[in-house]
Structure formats: C-alpha cells, structure tokens
Amino acid sequence: MMETNNKLNNNTYIPQNQSVESESQPKIIINDAIKIYKRGKIEVVALRGLTCDFNQGEITVIMGPSGCGKTTLLNMIGGLDRLNSGNILIDGRNICHFSDTELEKYRRHKIGFVFQFLNLIPELTAEENILLPLELSGTLSNERREFIKELLDIIGLEERKTHRPDELSGGEQQRISIAAALANNPDIILCDEPTGELDSQSKNMVMGLLHSVIEKFPDKTIIIVSHDPDLKKIADKMYYIRDGAISHHFSKKELKELKNSSSEQNDFSLQDPNRAQEVALLELRELSHIINEKIKKIDKNLHAQ
Ligand SMILES: Nc1ncnc2c1ncn2[C@@H]1O[C@H](COP(=O)(O)OP(=O)(O)O)[C@@H](O)[C@H]1O
Numbered sequence: 001m002m003e004t005n006n007k008l009n010n011n012t013y014i015p016q017n018q019s020v021e022s023e024s025q026p027k028i029i030i031n032d033a034i035k036i037y038k039r040g041k042i043e044v045v046a047l048r049g050l051t052c053d054f055n056q057g058e059i060t061v062i063m064g065p066s067g068c069g070k071t072t073l074l075n076m077i078g079g080l081d082r083l084n085s086g087n088i089l090i091d092g093r094n095i096c097h098f099s100d101t102e103l104e105k106y107r108r109h110k111i112g113f114v115f116q117f118l119n120l121i122p123e124l125t126a127e128e129n130i131l132l133p134l135e136l137s138g139t140l141s142n143e144r145r146e147f148i149k150e151l152l153d154i155i156g157l158e159e160r161k162t163h164r165p166d167e168l169s170g171g172e173q174q175r176i177s178i179a180a181a182l183a184n185n186p187d188i189i190l191c192d193e194p195t196g197e198l199d200s201q202s203k204n205m206v207m208g209l210l211h212s213v214i215e216k217f218p219d220k221t222i223i224i225v226s227h228d229p230d231l232k233k234i235a236d237k238m239y240y241i242r243d244g245a246i247s248h249h250f251s252k253k254e255l256k257e258l259k260n261s262s263s264e265q266n267d268f269s270l271q272d273p274n275r276a277q278e279v280a281l282l283e284l285r286e287l288s289h290i291i292n293e294k295i296k297k298i299d300k301n302l303h304a305q
C-alpha cells in the first residue's frame with residue numbers, strides 16, 4: 001500500500017514532503033471567516049467569524065441545522081467561492097490571496113467533492129463516471145488507470161463498473177461518486193451531506209467506505225458536513241456550527257462518549273433547548289431562498305422566450 005501511496009503522491013499539486021513537514025500543524029486552518037450573500041437589498045450572513053481547523057489523516061464532521069452555513073463553508077474551502085474577510089490556510093498557504101487561475105488550479109488538483117444529490121451522469125457507466133474528470137483534465141495515464149482499478153476494488157464495485165447509475169442502488173451510486181471524487185488523487189475530500197438521500201444500510205456502507213479511505217490513504221483530509229448525527233460514528237474530530245459560527249468543538253472525551261451513547265437522545269444537537277425554534281426559522285429562511293431562486297429561474301426563462 002505504501003508503494004502505491006508514494007507513487008500517487010508524485011502527481012499531487014503540492015508535493016508530499018511539504019505536507020509531511022507540517023505534520024504537527026493542521027492541514028487546513030480557517031480564521032475568522034466571514035461570508036455575506038446579497039439577495040437584492042437583503043444581506044445574509046452565512047459565515048460570521050468562523051474559526052476552526054482540520055488535520056491530515058482525519059475525518060472531521062461538522063454538524064449543524066439546515067441554513068447554518070455548512071455548504072458555504074465547504075464551498076470556501078473548495079475554492080468555489082471567496083470569503084468577504086478572514087483567512088483559509090492550506091499547508092500554510094492562504095488561498096484567499098490566490099488569483100482566479102491559482103484558485104482554479106488548486107480546486108482541480110487538490111479538492112474532491114462528494115455531494116448529497118448523487119451527481120453521476122446517467123448515460124455513462126460507473127467506470128466512465130469515475131474516469132470523466134480525469135479525461136477532462138487530460139491526465140489519464142496508465143498509472144492512473146491502475147489507481148482507478150484499485151479504487152473500484154476498495155469500494156467493492158469492480159464487478160459493477162460497466163453498470164449505469166440507474167442499474168445501481170443509491171448506496172452504490174454514492175460509493176461511485178466517492179471514487180470519482182478520489183480519482184484525481186486530491187489531498188482534501190469535501191463531503192456535503194453524503195448520506196442525505198440514503199437508507200440506513202446504504203448509509204452504513206458509505207460511512208464504512210469513507211472510514212476505509214482515510215485508513216488506506218492517511219495523506220488525505222476528509223471533511224464531512226451534515227445534519228445527520230449518525231456520522232459521529234466515523235468522526236476523528238467534530239464541530240457543531242450554529243448560525244455561521246462554531247458553537248462547539250467536541251473534545252476527544254466528549255466525542256468518545258457520544259460514540260458510545262446508544263441513541264440520538266444523547267446527541268448534543270438535540271440537547272440544545274432553543275434549537276427546535278431556531279431550526280424552524282432557519283429552514284423557513286432556506287425555503288424562501290429556494291423559492292426565490294426558482295422564481296429567478298422562471299423569470300430568466302420567460303425573459304429568454
Ligand atoms: N448563493 C446564495 N445566495 C444567497 N444566500 C445564500 C446562498 N447560499 C446560501 N445562502 C444562505 O446562506 C445561509 C447558509 O446557507 P448554507 O451554507 O447553504 O447552509 P447549510 O448548508 O448549513 O444548510 C442560508 O441562510 C442560505 O439561505
């Protein structure tokens with residue numbers, strides 16, 4: 001396994017020795033992140049001074065109710081969008097100072113995304129879906145093909161590689177999505193509600209897969225955002241976000257207790273007395289955002305006609 005890791009690391013954007021040097025430092029440091037979205041005249045503060053960090057070789061789970069800023073945070077780490085203020089250090093380099101070209105290069109070489117809504121292309125087979133991002137970036141060497149084979153082996157779907165998404169279960173599709181996110185051998189894997197659409201058996205499979213990815217590739221950093229308390233089972237580190245800021249960083253002891261607790265009754269998020277009201281409010285806000293977006297789309301279509 002080691003041999004494969006070293007071989008693959010020769011192709012990463014930042015060389016392996018650079019990340020090993022900073023082993024005791026967190027891989028990712030986010031400092032006082034502020035992100036404000038504007039909707040017409042209304043400003044929505046999605047991140048309000050969020051500070052946290054993430055270690056290489058670990059799965060960090062960030063939990064929080066709908067609308068608290070989880071997706072926004074992932075988009076910022078993944079270089080899909082920019083903060084209004086604050087810093088994001090990756091291996092000590094501040095990506096907030098990157099030019100658009102540098103940011104695109106960073107995104108393409110260092111980041112793998114796994115989304116809630118299974119984002120496979122229906123016309124392509126499982127294997128083609130995994131190969132697609134590589135073919136687009138023109139980096140499909142024989143070595144990389146071997147890696148894909150290894151990935152299919154890890155996700156346990158080698159025999160399914162010629163199947164199309166509609167011939168696969170939700171859990172299998174999400175495992176293929178994870179393999180597709182890994183195909184480019186990114187340092188950082190960002191998962192947005194990866195178990196959101198899955199039944200409990202598929203969910204366990206996906207959690208098991210993410211867990212084995214970090215075991216087999218300890219040079220990776222996995223961040224999962226979700227409102228699903230079950231994900232604590234695979235967390236090495238866990239934060240809780242509320243209203244755009246970290247409201248709790250679970251200590252190792254708390255996390256251990258949480259993992260040992262039998263049911264969701266002991267879940268931190270459910271102990272918060274004001275939470276129900278807040279969740280309702282945030283969900284309402286999110287819903288109004290979705291409706292507004294839909295109206296905008298309809299307007300655009302009408303305009304185009
Ligand atoms: N592109 C956008 N434009 C305007 N508001 C947005 C946009 N994206 C997110 N928001 C708002 O920012 C807040 C945080 O959203 P988000 O990060 O998607 O939360 P979560 O992923 O935790 O549900 C919400 O109030 C949401 O409506």
Ligand SMILES: [Mg+2]
Nearest residue numbers: 070071072192
């Ligand atoms: Mg979200």
